[in-house]
Amino acid sequence: MKYFYLIILIIMSACAQNTKEVKVNKVSVVKETEIVKDSISSQKLMKLSKTAAIQQYGAPASKEQFTLGEAYGEFRNNITNTYISDQRAPETIFIEELTWEKDQDTWITVWYEVQDKKSIPKETYIWDKGTEF
Structure with missing residues (x-):
């Protein structure tokens, strides 16, 4: 049972990291678009x-x-x-x-x-x- 909780915890932490990376990528894309418009x-x-x-x-x-x-x-x-x-x-x-x-x-x-x-x-x-x- 301990292994089951450990596996679920690892999967959840991996998903959380991917979400942050996606958010960072979206922000950088938005910033690049704003720079083009401002120019x-x-x-x-x-x-x-x-x-x-x-x-x-x-x-x-x-x-x-x-x-x-x-x-x-x-x-x-x-x-x-x-x-x-x-x-x-x-x-x-x-x-x-x-x-x-x-x-x-x-x-x-x-x-x-x-x-x-x-x-x-x-x-x-x-x-x-x-x-x-």
């Missing part, structure tokens, strides 16, 4: 193509496509003001808008101009979550 910056995004940004920062939280002439509202003033008024009128400039979570309080949006199947970063904007435009 998202306007300067870095302006140097990356759309494909490279998605590879580095993961899938964006939201994605929109529109022509520059359809870019209305306070939020999209950043991209429309990048172009002179003569460029804004024609429906020939296509924009892709990608937004990533920068941290738990803020978003970062980057607007890409689509030229010959390439997406070139034109402007970024960092904004607080819960902001209404």
Whole structure:
């Protein structure tokens, strides 16, 4: 009977050690993910193509496509003001808008101009979550 309790005690202690290791691994993974998100910056995004940004920062939280002439509202003033008024009128400039979570309080949006199947970063904007435009 003593051997039975001893075997159960050994099995339980082994299971407890594995649980701690799993928890440690989960924490380290979470920390690595936070570091990547914290490192998202306007300067870095302006140097990356759309494909490279998605590879580095993961899938964006939201994605929109529109022509520059359809870019209305306070939020999209950043991209429309990048172009002179003569460029804004024609429906020939296509924009892709990608937004990533920068941290738990803020978003970062980057607007890409689509030229010959390439997406070139034109402007970024960092904004607080819960902001209404």
